[in-house]
Amino acid sequence: MSVNPMTAKEVATKVVNKESFFLLDVRNEDAFQDWKVEGENIQYLNVPYFDLLDGVGEILPKLPQDQEVLVVCAKEGSSIMVAEMLSEEGKTVAYLKGGMKAWSEHLEPVKVGDLKDGGELFQFVRIGKGCLSYMVVSNGEAALIDATRMTGVYTDFAQEIGAIITHVFDTHLHADHISGGRKIAEATNATYWLPPKDAQEVTFRYQPLEEGQDVTIGNTTITIQPLYSPGHTIGSTSFIIDESYLLSGDILFIDSIGRPDLAGLAEDWVGDLRETLYTRYKELSDELIVLPAHFMIMEELNDDGSVSEKLGTLFAKNHGLNIEDEAAFREMVTGNLPPQPNAYQEIREMNMGKISPDEEKQREMEIGPNRCAVR
Structure with missing residues (x-):
């Protein structure tokens, strides 16, 4: 399955329209707690990228079965790698293009x-x-x-x-x-x-x-x-x-x-x-x-x-x-x-x-x- 890049503008549209989506943030916990993509109908899972280097098997039960997962990191590199691993496991997945830096600048x-x-x-x-x-x-x-x-x-x-x-x-x-x-x-x-x-x-x-x-x-x-x-x-x-x-x-x-x-x-x-x-x-x-x-x-x-x-x-x-x-x-x-x-x-x-x-x-x-x- 392919990994879809999602722009900050597309994510912003989802937030403003109060759409429901699932967000996997792979930054460290302190960065996630300090500042994240916020919205009324977002479900969150925060797992640091370094905890996923050996695979994503342990988090699969925590992810939705019938909903796209948006992976977010600081600059996009880590989220692309995690998204590709999830895609190989059959998940429908996207990543935030440009990461939280792009989110900050939109x-x-x-x-x-x-x-x-x-x-x-x-x-x-x-x-x-x-x-x-x-x-x-x-x-x-x-x-x-x-x-x-x-x-x-x-x-x-x-x-x-x-x-x-x-x-x-x-x-x-x-x-x-x-x-x-x-x-x-x-x-x-x-x-x-x-x-x-x-x-x-x-x-x-x-x-x-x-x-x-x-x-x-x-x-x-x-x-x-x-x-x-x-x-x-x-x-x-x-x-x-x-x-x-x-x-x-x-x-x-x-x-x-x-x-x-x-x-x-x-x-x-x-x-x-x-x-x-x-x-x-x-x-x-x-x-x-x-x-x-x-x-x-x-x-x-x-x-x-x-x-x-x-x-x-x-x-x-x-x-x-x-x-x-x-x-x-x-x-x-x-x-x-x-x-x-x-x-x-x-x-x-x-x-x-x-x-x-x-x-x-x-x-x-x-x-x-x-x-x-x-x-």
């Missing part, structure tokens, strides 16, 4: 709304990493927000829809993933915007992004309005787009809130976080559609694979927005901080322009889940 564009004058808003879902980025399109121009390092996805998509990228924004200096914003801006001759309070150590030129500096896209009525919203970082800035959408960066998520400690200043910034969430955001319209820069759990995805919710709904249901006592809020935030993101100090330095690791090193720096939330 981006899926989803249209999330129509804007004025024929404009459109797209969300790019990085399903394996939980990152969300955005493209605002109007009258042949496009603006990017929180682009990842897979820059070709954005430039190719803009070309496909006939748009020229003229503005690139980062809501803050990222610590969990490498920004592609500056690289895209240089390639397209777009203006690169960055909050100046987060940019004090950067080594490159940028356009300071501050509240009150509204940016119009495509010479139409579509505006991107910066809203200073510190707490995740000292410079964190949200955006109100077309008076309808709130791009909340790493401050507010669907099921959680942002963490204030990635610069080592949790006790200092937790007050800023509360001020942003409980005062600045509270003054906004409940009808704004919140579009965050991350999601933490698969349940946050909508049926079409996008991630969004009305601000009023989040104020009613998000636990992080409903802690009246400030001391209790501080304790909840500082007492529930997850582990630091993988290589986050190096990622910050790269986003400052201080280091320039090669492509393979960048991939290694980003391996693992995003850890930007307090839940």
Whole structure:
């Protein structure tokens, strides 16, 4: 029997459609427990590759009899070998092409709304990493927000829809993933915007992004309005787009809130976080559609694979927005901080322009889940 390669896009489609499938992960147990392909109807078996070198006979009773088995490893090599052994035993089997590295890098564009004058808003879902980025399109121009390092996805998509990228924004200096914003801006001759309070150590030129500096896209009525919203970082800035959408960066998520400690200043910034969430955001319209820069759990995805919710709904249901006592809020935030993101100090330095690791090193720096939330 043959072994079928399955792309990250194909696996993502299964996850979004909540299809049932069986996944055999042959990475070490600690890697599997830390980060894996997640989905609502996935059955898992984790057996390290080295335990299967002498054959797959012992795990055959644990595998489904009438269902394809998807084998996953870090880069694909080990999964191909295990898949071939299973195929020789008569199993219907596939492997994840490119392994978990490919899963980490896959981006899926989803249209999330129509804007004025024929404009459109797209969300790019990085399903394996939980990152969300955005493209605002109007009258042949496009603006990017929180682009990842897979820059070709954005430039190719803009070309496909006939748009020229003229503005690139980062809501803050990222610590969990490498920004592609500056690289895209240089390639397209777009203006690169960055909050100046987060940019004090950067080594490159940028356009300071501050509240009150509204940016119009495509010479139409579509505006991107910066809203200073510190707490995740000292410079964190949200955006109100077309008076309808709130791009909340790493401050507010669907099921959680942002963490204030990635610069080592949790006790200092937790007050800023509360001020942003409980005062600045509270003054906004409940009808704004919140579009965050991350999601933490698969349940946050909508049926079409996008991630969004009305601000009023989040104020009613998000636990992080409903802690009246400030001391209790501080304790909840500082007492529930997850582990630091993988290589986050190096990622910050790269986003400052201080280091320039090669492509393979960048991939290694980003391996693992995003850890930007307090839940």
